[in-house]
Amino acid sequence: MSKHQFTELRIPIEEDNPAIVRNEALCIKCGACRRVCEREVAVGRFYDLKSTGDNPICINCGQCANVCPTGAITERYEYPAVKEAIMDEGKLVIFSTSPSVRVGLGESFSYEPGTFLEGKMVVALRSLGANYVLDTNFSADLTIMEEAMELVKRITEKTAPLPQFTSCCPAWVKFVETFYPDLRPHISSAKSPIGMQGPTVKTYFAKQMGIDPSRIVHVAVTPCTAKKFEIRREEMNIAAKEHGIPGMRDTDYVITTRELAKWLEEDGVNFHSLQNSEYDKLMGTASGAGVIFGNTGGVMEAAVRTTYYLATGQNLPDERINLQPVRGMDDIRSANLNISGVPVKIAVAHGIDNAKKIIDSVVSGKCEYDFIEVMSCRGGCIGGGGQPKTEVPLSDKVRKSRIEALYNKDSRMPLRCSHDNPEIKAVYESHYGKPGSPIAEQLLHTTYIDRSGDLGPEGMVDKSFVSPPKYRCAPCGHIHSGAILENFTCPACGVSKDDFIGRKFGSKRGTMSCTKKVTEDLIWVGANDRRLGIFESVYSVPNGVSYNSYLLMDEKTVLMDTVDRAVQDKFLENVEATLAGRDLDYFVVQHMEPDHSAVTKQVLQQYPNAKLVCNETILQYIKQFFDFDADSRVHLVKEGDTLRTGRHLLHFVFAPMVHWPEVMVTYDSTDKILFSADGFGCFGALNGAIFADEVDFAKDYMDEARRYYTNIVGKYGPYVEELLAKASTLEINMICPLHGFVWRKDLGDFISKYVHWCTYEPEEQGVMIAYASVYGNTEQAAEILASRLRDKGIQTQMFDVSFTAGSDIISACFKWSHLVFATTTYNSGIFVTMDALLNDLAAHNIQNRSVFAIENGTWSPFSGELVYKKFEQCKDIRFPKNMISIKSSLRMEQLSEIDAMVEAIRDTLPESAGGTIKS
Numbered sequence: 001m002s003k004h005q006f007t008e009l010r011i012p013i014e015e016d017n018p019a020i021v022r023n024e025a026l027c028i029k030c031g032a033c034r035r036v037c038e039r040e041v042a043v044g045r046f047y048d049l050k051s052t053g054d055n056p057i058c059i060n061c062g063q064c065a066n067v068c069p070t071g072a073i074t075e076r077y078e079y080p081a082v083k084e085a086i087m088d089e090g091k092l093v094i095f096s097t098s099p100s101v102r103v104g105l106g107e108s109f110s111y112e113p114g115t116f117l118e119g120k121m122v123v124a125l126r127s128l129g130a131n132y133v134l135d136t137n138f139s140a141d142l143t144i145m146e147e148a149m150e151l152v153k154r155i156t157e158k159t160a161p162l163p164q165f166t167s168c169c170p171a172w173v174k175f176v177e178t179f180y181p182d183l184r185p186h187i188s189s190a191k192s193p194i195g196m197q198g199p200t201v202k203t204y205f206a207k208q209m210g211i212d213p214s215r216i217v218h219v220a221v222t223p224c225t226a227k228k229f230e231i232r233r234e235e236m237n238i239a240a241k242e243h244g245i246p247g248m249r250d251t252d253y254v255i256t257t258r259e260l261a262k263w264l265e266e267d268g269v270n271f272h273s274l275q276n277s278e279y280d281k282l283m284g285t286a287s288g289a290g291v292i293f294g295n296t297g298g299v300m301e302a303a304v305r306t307t308y309y310l311a312t313g314q315n316l317p318d319e320r321i322n323l324q325p326v327r328g329m330d331d332i333r334s335a336n337l338n339i340s341g342v343p344v345k346i347a348v349a350h351g352i353d354n355a356k357k358i359i360d361s362v363v364s365g366k367c368e369y370d371f372i373e374v375m376s377c378r379g380g381c382i383g384g385g386g387q388p389k390t391e392v393p394l395s396d397k398v399r400k401s402r403i404e405a406l407y408n409k410d411s412r413m414p415l416r417c418s419h420d421n422p423e424i425k426a427v428y429e430s431h432y433g434k435p436g437s438p439i440a441e442q443l444l445h446t447t448y449i450d451r452s453g454d455l456g457p458e459g460m461v462d463k464s465f466v467s468p469p470k471y472r473c474a475p476c477g478h479i480h481s482g483a484i485l486e487n488f489t490c491p492a493c494g495v496s497k498d499d500f501i502g503r504k505f506g507s508k509r510g511t512m513s514c515t516k517k518v519t520e521d522l523i524w525v526g527a528n529d530r531r532l533g534i535f536e537s538v539y540s541v542p543n544g545v546s547y548n549s550y551l552l553m554d555e556k557t558v559l560m561d562t563v564d565r566a567v568q569d570k571f572l573e574n575v576e577a578t579l580a581g582r583d584l585d586y587f588v589v590q591h592m593e594p595d596h597s598a599v600t601k602q603v604l605q606q607y608p609n610a611k612l613v614c615n616e617t618i619l620q621y622i623k624q625f626f627d628f629d630a631d632s633r634v635h636l637v638k639e640g641d642t643l644r645t646g647r648h649l650l651h652f653v654f655a656p657m658v659h660w661p662e663v664m665v666t667y668d669s670t671d672k673i674l675f676s677a678d679g680f681g682c683f684g685a686l687n688g689a690i691f692a693d694e695v696d697f698a699k700d701y702m703d704e705a706r707r708y709y710t711n712i713v714g715k716y717g718p719y720v721e722e723l724l725a726k727a728s729t730l731e732i733n734m735i736c737p738l739h740g741f742v743w744r745k746d747l748g749d750f751i752s753k754y755v756h757w758c759t760y761e762p763e764e765q766g767v768m769i770a771y772a773s774v775y776g777n778t779e780q781a782a783e784i785l786a787s788r789l790r791d792k793g794i795q796t797q798m799f800d801v802s803f804t805a806g807s808d809i810i811s812a813c814f815k816w817s818h819l820v821f822a823t824t825t826y827n828s829g830i831f832v833t834m835d836a837l838l839n840d841l842a843a844h845n846i847q848n849r850s851v852f853a854i855e856n857g858t859w860s861p862f863s864g865e866l867v868y869k870k871f872e873q874c875k876d877i878r879f880p881k882n883m884i885s886i887k888s889s890l891r892m893e894q895l896s897e898i899d900a901m902v903e904a905i906r907d908t909l910p911e912s913a914g915g916t917i918k919s
């Protein structure tokens with residue numbers, strides 16, 4: 001029995017973890033911490049508690065704290081101890097600040113992400129009682145001097161194996177020590193900037209300033225929780241050895257950017273009103289190379305600048321100083337360099353999961369790189385586990401803003417290279433001699449230990465291949481991995497297995513999914529229904545129907561609508577499988593008709609962090625259809641509002657009455673995709689295809705598309721026209737409707753069909769003949785009419801309204817230019833099926849047609865008059881000839897009336913369609 005609770009749901013955290021702590025009272029068991037640790041950080045999936053003796057493995061990166069939505073996980077606070085040290089008159093408190101703090105701190109005080117606030121930060125520390133404020137960027141330069149020299153020696157003198165890995169990320173170092181101890185010789189022996197700053201403060205700075213080192217309390221202010229572990233590594237006490245002062249640490253405390261902000265708030269410091277201050281001298285000057293240490297690729301770029309200098313005796317020319325190939329946010333970036341005739345291959349990875357790919361190549365002997373930078377946190381230290389939680393989870397947009405601020409600062413600095421920093425020159429001159437000297441080796445370099453024993457007898461396991469089915473508890477959100485047995489109860493809240501929503505015991509959920517890739521990061525997660533006889537209780541769907549929903553897998557995940565209740569299990573399975581352990585960030589509801597919104601409540605229950613994105617009317621309808629607290633989840637949008645999800649930018653465009661009043665559509669301006677709600681849909685299941693160009697759409701589906709349009713949105717032509725007008729201003733590469741196929745080719749052809757339909761322009765010149773006949777006499781008259789029309793080369797299509805579904809006939813009415821309705825008089829009215837059809841047709845607002853009637857009655861025929869009346873409210877309906885009136889059966893002498901009707905039709909048709917109108 002594990003001492004850790006809910007381990008199937010949360011990442012376990014040991015009580016004595018030096019970097020992070022969990023406040024049980026705040027934990028809502030959302031699983032975000034486990035997901036990030038297993039998938040991005042990669043640690044959580046490589047060990048087994050049973051093997052480790054119930055001891056969690058942790059590299060102290062703090063990413064779990066960053067994603068924890070409630071603040072249950074935080075860094076272990078050290079600022080109270082620093083406050084105490086400040087109060088102690090016998091102590092002298094020296095702060096050293098890391099590069100990323102100055103571009104993150106402001107976000108805690110409502111500054112825009114990436115605002116560079118170095119001067120304010122320094123003065124803030126002074127206001128809290130700092131005796132000195134130094135810059136860890138100084139030691140970033142120092143690290144580069146040592147690390148670059150080491151690389152040159154590895155390459156030229158083969159002093160140690162290649163590739164050389166950077167060592168400034170303690171989380172990365174601990175990962176190697178634990179999981180790949182054999183690779184330790186590859187890690188640069190140069191300490192991290194904080195690892196160098198501590199002993200340099202307590203030896204060089206103390207000596208130069210005439211300070212008793214035993215009085216110094218050295219505090220690192222960092223974006224990093226792993227530094228809390230690093231400063232407590234046994235070997236990080238070299239100053240103690242130098243001075244012979246047992247118990248002295250090189251650095252005494254680490255406080256994060258967040259802790260600093262919290263402290264300032266608690267002490268009532270008005271950050272906005274602070275002026276600027278400069279660092280103290282001796283260890284307060286840095287080059288641009290030191291500045292960019294804070295972002296992924298920065299250490300590499302800084303090292304290349306100095307390696308080049310060490311190899312050639314010259315600085316890189318200005319045009320080559322920015323090492324573009326290693327900049328950016330790609331998982332792994334690389335470059336081939338030529339340094340003084342020596343080819344050097346370099347690579348940069350951020351996130352351990354990405355670095356693992358490089359490690360595997362090193363282990364297999366296939367690695368081609370000479371020098372590799374690895375930072376555990378995405379984006380580098382600017383995304384560290386102790387940075388302000390400006391967003392949860394943090395987006396790349398914020399990361400990029402912070403990175404840009406550092407690059408901007410670097411580009412504006414007169415000194416861009418570590419070796420040009422005058423304070424670095426001074427420290428070597430008076431203290432360390434030269435890079436790699438014996439005293440530098442002693443104080444600035446270190447060794448690494450084998451921690452693989454922590455993994456226990458099983459060693460490193462890879463749980464990524466084991467994907468047990470998962471089930472979520474509706475009341476408390478607990479996720480259970482693995483089979484649910486008969487007597488299963490929720491370990492978190494105690495409810496029975498039946499409360500695991502959408503996961504009824506014995507259902508197939510959790511075992512199989514069927515999704516389609518629409519683009520690289522857009523997945524169709526809908527489902528087909530081929531058992532449905534009548535769609536929306538009125539439309540026949542002999543070929544089934546698809547309910548489309550799309551999941552955008554950007555930095556934020558976005559679900560577009562849901563599906564009909566009939567296929568909800570398949571849909572939920574698809575969503576979960578596609579998310580693959582990620583959380584759902586946004587759930588966009590475009591249309592509240594239940595065939596698209598039936599699963600709204602389940603989605604919001606299943607993904608408690610998801611924001612419901614919709615407009616006011618949709619919210620109102622949600623409250624009418626459901627009984628949950630939608631207000632607490634909603635992110636309301638107005639016409640034209642946008643939502644940035646990472647790479648994608650979504651624009652919301654309202655489309656009222658296409659097909660209900662609340663409808664909105666969504667335009668992704670990044671990939672030029674229109675999520676068109678009910679617009680551009682089609683009846684028919686997808687049969688394995690997803691794109692219209694994968695099937696013969698014109699032949700097999702166009703009739704279904706027309707039938708869909710006319711019946712679903714045909715009534716609202718002007719509104720569709722309005723939407724088309726809005727869409728015409730957009731560049732559209734793809735249309736993703738809620739039913740039917742996705743359009744990525746020949747969009748213009750399909751859109752022009754919509755233009756026809758919504759303006760009620762007939763698509764084809766020809767005659768639709770619908771008849772209602774009990775005993776066949778009216779039918780016979782219709783047949784004769786059709787036959788004589790064909791003789792004149794006129795296109796015809798006939799329907800028996802008692803047999804063919806009204807939706808098919810309505811669709812044909814929208815297609816053809818001329819409509820003939822032949823019907824018996826029936827109990828003094830129109831025959832029932834014809835009556836229903838005509839009512840429906842008028843309700844669909846049919847317009848701009850030539851209409852003819854043939855009536856039949858045995859004793860008092862007057863159904864023809866009633867047919868015409870049905871069109872009284874419809875616009876532009878022409879009646880070129882009065883009806884043919886039959887008494888029981890058509891007489892020979894009435895054939896001339898049939899011919900007269902044929903001629904009336906011809907007179908209103910162009911020659912090309914068998915008519916007489918010259919073109």
Ligand SMILES: Cc1cc2nc3c(=O)[nH]c(=O)nc-3n(C[C@H](O)[C@H](O)[C@H](O)COP(=O)(O)O)c2cc1C
Pocket residue numbers: 772773774775776777778779824825826827828829856857858859860861862887888889
């Ligand atoms: C149940 C029933 C009700 C009818 N009601 C009328 C009526 O009210 N007025 C009338 O003139 N003919 C009425 N008819 C006769 C039909 O209009 C029509 O003349 C007859 O069914 C022959 O045409 P058909 O062979 O196309 O069915 C009725 C027929 C049926 C079967």
Ligand code: SF4
Pocket residue numbers: 011012020036037041043044057058059060061062063064065
């Ligand atoms: S600090 Fe990092 S390694 Fe440790 S549990 Fe959190 S995410 Fe995992």
Ligand code: SF4
Pocket residue numbers: 009010011022026027028029030031032033034064067068069070071072073
């Ligand atoms: S609230 Fe979520 S992320 Fe935070 S500790 Fe609990 S399970 Fe982990």
Ligand code: SF4
Pocket residue numbers: 060061168169170171172223224225226227375376377380381382383384385
């Ligand atoms: S990337 Fe930076 S912030 Fe993140 S763990 Fe490594 S050193 Fe710390």
